[in-house]
Amino acid sequence: MSQVDSMYQIAEEISAQTPEPRPWVRYFARSIDRSIAFGLGSVVVGIAFIMGLRPGMEAKLLGYACTWIGWIVVESLLMSTLGTTPGKALLGVRVRTNTGENLNFFQALSRTGGVWIRGEALGIPIVNLFTLVVAYNKLMGNRITSWDREGGTIVEHAPCGPGRVVGGLFAGSAATIVLLIGGGILAAIGLPESARFANEAAIAAEPGSPYRAIGLAQAGSHSTVTLSSNKSAPHAFGPSPRQAMTGTWLASSSATSANRKLTLATSLTLNADGSFHETLSCTDAQGTAHPDFGHELSGTWELAGERLIEHVTTTSTRHHPTGAWVFDLTTTAPDSLQLRRVSTPASYANTGRKPLLNFQRQQASAETE
16 A cells, blocks of 8 residues: 555545534634634733833734734643633534643644634734635535644534533633733833823924023023024034033923823933033923923933033933933034934933934023023
């Protein structure tokens, strides 16, 4: 007998052992597993928010990876240890080898991958409808799917009437809802920090909203500012650049977040002893303060050629971490400067925008009273 004949004979023997196919029970069992995987994904994303992940594409990719790719590993572990999954257990479905044993991990991984690729088409819409129909027809015609035939696995069914299906779907939905609520609570805990960081980073990188800088004179005097849009001023540190940059400065700007117009006020003090202190406060159009979007930093500063280096040693938010923040002085004049961020601490997660900081201090004229 040839090897091909032997393979077909083995396949026929497996098919003879296979119980009557129940494609809809298997489909509902997988649907329960998929919904539970979605709930677990939301929990993982919520934990990631607490750890500093921001809403956006990264969060969506993490949720997708947990729901699809991560569940492949989880399902394989469950199948190799228990012979079933939550959805399968609720509907009385069990997968074993043709010798009656549980699959090992790699057998389970191969089978789960086969279901995901051949049966669900990687979750691609419309395409997966076609693959599901093909898998259904093969199961009804051969009493076994292609991945079970090739893997030498058999799907067993316990008695499962309409009541058990409805009860299983209800229990699976309840478990999913609990997981989603848990993920939502975790996300609510972590989102304020994420939202603050996202707004700080977006505002800092916004090239269309230059700051209006106001220089503060010494006590007993009053200072005003005349703004200009000259962005090509030559570098002019003067003979004492450190002394020229020492002082306290205020900056105001506007930004939009979640359809709200926000006004931001920054106070930056560069002291002659090399220390600095910076605060950022935020208010909306009604004058309500939003401290979650603000920050407070302190540390030391220095000039290295045409670069300003802020050594942050104390910070009020982990999204503006301690360490060295390096800026190129791309536009400098005795009373104005423009900074371009070129280096940040390793723990800082950039939003992907251009690190151009339009923090400008323009010509000021002082009136002494």
